[in-house]
Amino acid sequence: MTPTPDEASASAELLVEEAGRRAKAAAPIIAALPTSVKNDALHDIAEALLDQGDRILIANERDVLNAERARLAEPLIDRLHLTRSRLGAIADGVREVAAQADPVGEVLRGSRRPNGLVIQEIRVPLGVVGLIFESRPNITVDAFSLCLKAGNAAILRGGVDAMESNKAIVEVMRRAVQRRGIPEGALQLIESSHPSATERLMHLREYLDVLIPRGSMEMVRSVCEAATVPTVETGAGNCHTFVERTARFDMAADIAFNAKVQRPGMVNTMETLLVDRPIAAEFLPIIGPRMQAAGVELRGCEATREILRNVKPATEEDWYTEYLALILAVRVVENLDQAIDHISRYGSHNSEAIVTHDYFAARRFCERVDAAAVYVNASTRFTDGFEFGLGAELGISTQKLHRRGPMGLRSLTTWKWIVQGEGQLRD
Amino acid sequence: MTPTPDEASASAELLVEEAGRRAKAAAPIIAALPTSVKNDALHDIAEALLDQGDRILIANERDVLNAERARLAEPLIDRLHLTRSRLGAIADGVREVAAQADPVGEVLRGSRRPNGLVIQEIRVPLGVVGLIFESRPNITVDAFSLCLKAGNAAILRGGVDAMESNKAIVEVMRRAVQRRGIPEGALQLIESSHPSATERLMHLREYLDVLIPRGSMEMVRSVCEAATVPTVETGAGNCHTFVERTARFDMAADIAFNAKVQRPGMVNTMETLLVDRPIAAEFLPIIGPRMQAAGVELRGCEATREILRNVKPATEEDWYTEYLALILAVRVVENLDQAIDHISRYGSHNSEAIVTHDYFAARRFCERVDAAAVYVNASTRFTDGFEFGLGAELGISTQKLHRRGPMGLRSLTTWKWIVQGEGQLRD
Numbered sequence: 143m144t145p146t147p148d149e150a151s152a153s154a155e156l157l158v159e160e161a162g163r164r165a166k167a168a169a170p171i172i173a174a175l176p177t178s179v180k181n182d183a184l185h186d187i188a189e190a191l192l193d194q195g196d197r198i199l200i201a202n203e204r205d206v207l208n209a210e211r212a213r214l215a216e217p218l219i220d221r222l223h224l225t226r227s228r229l230g231a232i233a234d235g236v237r238e239v240a241a242q243a244d245p246v247g248e249v250l251r252g253s254r255r256p257n258g259l260v261i262q263e264i265r266v267p268l269g270v271v272g273l274i275f276e277s278r279p280n281i282t283v284d285a286f287s288l289c290l291k292a293g294n295a296a297i298l299r300g301g302v303d304a305m306e307s308n309k310a311i312v313e314v315m316r317r318a319v320q321r322r323g324i325p326e327g328a329l330q331l332i333e334s335s336h337p338s339a340t341e342r343l344m345h346l347r348e349y350l351d352v353l354i355p356r357g358s359m360e361m362v363r364s365v366c367e368a369a370t371v372p373t374v375e376t377g378a379g380n381c382h383t384f385v386e387r388t389a390r391f392d393m394a395a396d397i398a399f400n401a402k403v404q405r406p407g408m409v410n411t412m413e414t415l416l417v418d419r420p421i422a423a424e425f426l427p428i429i430g431p432r433m434q435a436a437g438v439e440l441r442g443c444e445a446t447r448e449i450l451r452n453v454k455p456a457t458e459e460d461w462y463t464e465y466l467a468l469i470l471a472v473r474v475v476e477n478l479d480q481a482i483d484h485i486s487r488y489g490s491h492n493s494e495a496i497v498t499h500d501y502f503a504a505r506r507f508c509e510r511v512d513a514a515a516v517y518v519n520a521s522t523r524f525t526d527g528f529e530f531g532l533g534a535e536l537g538i539s540t541q542k543l544h545r546r547g548p549m550g551l552r553s554l555t556t557w558k559w560i561v562q563g564e565g566q567l568r569d
Numbered sequence: 570m571t572p573t574p575d576e577a578s579a580s581a582e583l584l585v586e587e588a589g590r591r592a593k594a595a596a597p598i599i600a601a602l603p604t605s606v607k608n609d610a611l612h613d614i615a616e617a618l619l620d621q622g623d624r625i626l627i628a629n630e631r632d633v634l635n636a637e638r639a640r641l642a643e644p645l646i647d648r649l650h651l652t653r654s655r656l657g658a659i660a661d662g663v664r665e666v667a668a669q670a671d672p673v674g675e676v677l678r679g680s681r682r683p684n685g686l687v688i689q690e691i692r693v694p695l696g697v698v699g700l701i702f703e704s705r706p707n708i709t710v711d712a713f714s715l716c717l718k719a720g721n722a723a724i725l726r727g728g729v730d731a732m733e734s735n736k737a738i739v740e741v742m743r744r745a746v747q748r749r750g751i752p753e754g755a756l757q758l759i760e761s762s763h764p765s766a767t768e769r770l771m772h773l774r775e776y777l778d779v780l781i782p783r784g785s786m787e788m789v790r791s792v793c794e795a796a797t798v799p800t801v802e803t804g805a806g807n808c809h810t811f812v813e814r815t816a817r818f819d820m821a822a823d824i825a826f827n828a829k830v831q832r833p834g835m836v837n838t839m840e841t842l843l844v845d846r847p848i849a850a851e852f853l854p855i856i857g858p859r860m861q862a863a864g865v866e867l868r869g870c871e872a873t874r875e876i877l878r879n880v881k882p883a884t885e886e887d888w889y890t891e892y893l894a895l896i897l898a899v900r901v902v903e904n905l906d907q908a909i910d911h912i913s914r915y916g917s918h919n920s921e922a923i924v925t926h927d928y929f930a931a932r933r934f935c936e937r938v939d940a941a942a943v944y945v946n947a948s949t950r951f952t953d954g955f956e957f958g959l960g961a962e963l964g965i966s967t968q969k970l971h972r973r974g975p976m977g978l979r980s981l982t983t984w985k986w987i988v989q990g991e992g993q994l995r996d
Contacts, residue, residue: 170913170937253958259947261957268969269939347794351969367774367797372970375799393992400994486597508987510597512696520686520990529995530688530986531680542695542778542983543799544970556969559957560935563947565820567827568956 154336158297161330162349165270165295168327173267173293175324177244180291183319184240187287188233190318191311195229201310202279209277209303217407222277222304232280235534239287242533245551246293260562265555267293269351272343273536274365276357277301282311286329288536290319292554295328297350299343301357302335309333344369351556354549356537359464359490366541374544374553376537379409379492380464381522384481384507385425386498387418393519394497395429400521401495403436407466409538410493410515410525414461414471416481417446422474426450430472438468445474461488478503482510489513492540493522514540514547581763585724588757589776592697592722595754600694600720602751604671607718610746611667614714615660617745618738622656628737629706636704636730644834649704649731659710662961666714669960672978673720687989692982694720696778699770700963701792703784704728709738713756715963717746719981722755724777726770728784729762736760771796778983781976783964786891786917793968801971801980803964806836806919807891808949811908811934812852813925814845820946821924822856827948828922830863834893836965837920837942837952841888841898843908846872849901853877857899865895872901888915905930909937916940919967920949941967941974 145153191198202224209219245265252262271294275281282300289296300308312331319328332339344353344365352372355365359378366373383401385394401412417425422445430450433440440446441456453472460471461484475481485494495517496507504518515525527535527548535548545553572580618625629651636646672692679689698721702708709727716723727735739758746755759766771780771792779799782792786805793800810828812821828839844852849872857877860867867873868883880899887898888911902908912921922944923934931945942952954962954975962975972980 170939174936255956255958259951259956263974266939370794372802372968374970390992396992396994404995504989509601512597512693513985515986515988517988518990520988520993521995523995524686524988524993525986529682529686531682541799543801546984547690547986557973558940559942559952559974561942561944561947561951562931563945565817565823566947566951567823568831568948568950 150336151338154334154339155342157334158332158339158342158346161297161332162270162346164327165297165330166349168325169267169269169295171325172290172295172328173246173269175293179322180244180293181240183290183322183324184236184287186318186322187283187315188236190314191229191233191236191283194314195226198229198307198310198314199224199226201306204306205304214303218277218303222279222307224279224307228280232283235284236287239291239534239551242291242551244291245555250557257566258564259566262560264558264560265552266558268554268556270295270297270349271554272297272299272346272350272353272371274299274340274343274353274355274357274361275301276361277303279304279307279311281356282308282331283315284534285536286315288534288551288554290324290328292551294554295330297330297332297343299332299340305333305335344371347371354536374539374549375541376539376549377409378464378490378540379411379538380413380462380488380490381410381493382414382416382485382489383412383495383497383522384416384475384485385418385421386478386481386496386500386503387420388499388503389421389497390499391425391428394425395432397495397497397519397521398429399432399436401523402433402438402470403468404521404523406468408523409464409466410522411466412470412495412522413463413465414473414488416473416475416484418478418481419445419474419476422446423449426472433470436468438470440470440472442472443474446472464490478506482507485511490540492538493517493525495520495522514538577763578765581761581766582769584761585759585766585769585773588724588759589697589773591754592724592757593776595752596694596696596722598752599717599722599755600673600696602720606749607671608667610717610749610751611663611714613745613749614710614742615663617741618656618660618663618710621741622653625656625734625737625741626651626653628733631733632731641730645704645730649706649734651706651734655707659707662711663714666718666961666978669718669978671718672982677984684993685991686993689987691985691987692979693985695981695983697722697724697776698981699724699726699773699777699780699798701726701767701770701780701782701784701788702728703788704730706731706734706738708783709735709758710742711961712963713742715961715978715981717751717755719978721981722757724757724759724770726759726767732760732762771798774798781963801966801976802968803966803976804836805891805917805967806838806965807840807889807915807917808837808920809841809843809912809916810839810922810924810949811843811902811912812845812848813905813923813927813930814847815926815930816848816924817926818852818855821852822859824922824924824946824948825856826859826863828950829860829865829897830895831948831950833895835950836891836893837949838893839897839922839949840890840892841900841915843900843902843911844873845905845908846901846903849873850876853899860897863895865897867897867899869899870901873899891917905933909934912938912940917967919965920944920952922947922949941965
């Protein structure tokens with residue numbers, strides 16, 4: 143018998159609760175694992191992903207076929223698709239996590255108080271980390287390796303389009319770590335595609351310590367607004383490059399071009415180019431045609447359109463838009479402060495750049511622009527855990543609490559105060 | 570004409586939005602203030618609180634009279650009541666904030682990447698901090714001094730019972746800092762007592778960077794669950810003391826007594842005493858009568874009631890309860906692990922203590938108990954910013970994200986990555 147809608151919803155919720163219960167029971171065991179055991183387990187995962195690659199690729203083939211039948215957009219299918227060489231890169235990523243320092247147990251500060259209490263702040267795992275993400279099966283591996291290394295249990299809710307791939311990957315990873323004494327509860331995949339599963343996960347306060355949504359801006363926003371579990375907002379990126387009047391034109395053009403064209407689907411791609419009024423007539427004719435030659439559609443303010451041809455008028459809406467495509471909004475601003483104001487008003491606090499020769503302009507831009515990463519004379523495309531020297535990450539946090547910028551191993555930890563006494567009482 | 574309910578609600582919402590707008594406009598100015606200006610302003614505040622103390626005390630008198638007429642409970646009226654000497658202590662607190670190091674601008678880490686990019690992580694203000702609290706006018710002063718020192722604008726929603734006091738205090742503080750060039754927007758008091766004001770504040774994502782509720786467990790929970798603005802959960806404290814079999818009885822009794830009786834209304838007060846089975850018959854007759862003599866009502870498990878007289882039976886409900894009163898639940902546990910299990914199941918992750926002589930018991934307790942502060946051989950009453958050497962705080966965070974334990978100046982900051990290049994492009 144087919145379950146009724148209510149039954150399907152209730153069973154999806156039960157599935158999530160059961161996953162939560164298992165993860166919570168596993169969490170203290172994972173938290174206490176020695177670093178060497180975690181690293182050995184990570185190497186086992188990397189090996190298993192290659193050894194049992196065929197199994198994963200066959201499952202992935204089913205997902206890709208379904209996606210093609212459902213006529214998913216080409217870039218989405220590309221993100222979903224796994225190959226031997228992609229699996230190799232994913233396994234390398236796991237080995238890199240094994241090579242990173244274990245964040246757990248770090249003593250952050252400590253002191254002996256006048257009354258003799260010895261107080262220390264220690265880094266400890268978060269406990270149970272939930273992740274909601276779209277159809278990129280590599281995230282399944284990244285998430286589990288980072289969570290495991292940081293001593294957490296993970297509950298993953300991947301995209302429905304990647305369900306077969308995710309099941310196969312989770313199965314392979316679980317088996318790989320079993321012989322290291324890592325409990326099954328360490329890695330839970332929500333195998334229901336029912337919306338009630340996501341809904342329940344967002345309110346699983348009794349088991350989840352944090353929920354990280356990773357994907358489109360709309361998905362991330364809606365999870366962060368609806369969830370009662372603490373969340374970390376990742377990913378929106380309406381990024382700007384401001385070419386200040388003292389900038390070297392060749393450097394400015396290279397930076398702007400790289401920031402837009404190198405990989406336009408990434409969140410740290412430039413979406414609006416701001417050009418200082420005094421150089422607009424000279425600089426725009428350099429960068430404009432170069433962008434257009436690379437297939438970039440330009441949408442400009444009036445001043446831009448007086449200087450450049452084939453530029454559509456930009457609307458207020460454009461200044462707010464994260465295109466994630468070969469489209470660029472262009473605006474001529476009166477000066478540095480107007481550029482900063484524009485960024486404050488329309489930006490998403492991800493990555494913002496200035497190109498300049500002026501020391502004081504650089505300093506003011508860095509101080510006044512409120513973003514996870516502020517660049518002077520470099521492409522915004524560098525906002526990334528590896529590029530920052532932090533290693534693999536679970537996304538770029540654009541919120542201000544807990545962690546800002548690339549979310550690596552440390553972001554998956556919290557703190558604990560240990561107070562050692564010999565009978566101290568409070569007066 | 571009296572406004573209709575809808576008009577009153579809409580006007581409360583407008584008030585909050587206007588406060589948000591002003592605070593957000595003021596935030597970059599406050600963020601850029603030199604440390605010396607902030608410290609001078611704090612000293613001005615301390616002085617003004619004393620110089621214009623009469624005005625504040627008269628306003629407070631009105632609040633107290635209203636509270637008495639409304640027959641508020643005695644401890645609540647006591648918390649609301651200001652005196653010259655309390656004002657003096659509050660002013661001293663402001664001077665202590667001035668004496669603390671400025672957290673803004675601290676370079677947390679930095680490196681030169683192989684490609685020549687110089688990357689630094691810098692501590693910066695959060696921006697706009699919202700605080701919802703109950704009727705303790707001293708929090709109005711603490712909150713503004715901490716926010717100002719950490720470079721933030723503050724929006725305060727104090728208890729309705731303290732409205733007159735808060736208005737007077739805010740007026741005095743605002744005037745005091747005006748001549749230092751600190752904009753009015755730095756400190757916004759929501760002067761409406763309409764519930765729509767709180768409701769709007771919880772969803773003011775466009776202006777608020779964080780919302781901190783401080784007060785009863787119910788209030789904090791409801792704000793954290795309903796708000797779409799990022800929140801920090803403070804305050805619940807169902808704290809335990811576990812007297813392990815190797816504990817010295819006199820030390821254990823002193824610690825337990827202090828943890829329960831020294832100030833029973835505080836969140837880090839012990840609510841349940843756990844006693845190791847092998848010593849129960851000997852230890853309970855020491856601590857039980859001492860507690861009862863101090864007016865503490867005991868509620869025990871069966872084993873406890875077999876040993877002690879005049880002990881009510883404890884229900885499952887009792888293990889969950891934060892009494893904040895002279896009531897103590899008592900349970901005999903089989904061993905260390907059962908004590909840890911009890912704390913995991915019923916505790917609120919605030920402050921937990923073990924009294925023991927056994928090195929390995931202490932170590933296991935510290936590792937396995939998941940709480941903001943874990944104590945060995947000391948009273949849980951020490952969880953406090955000053956006692957930990959962190960200075961004044963805005964509450965004790967019991968959540969795991971962003972900050973855990975006393976929330977001092979650093980908790981009111983976030984981070985920014987500054988990336989300096991010379992034309993670097995991403996491959």
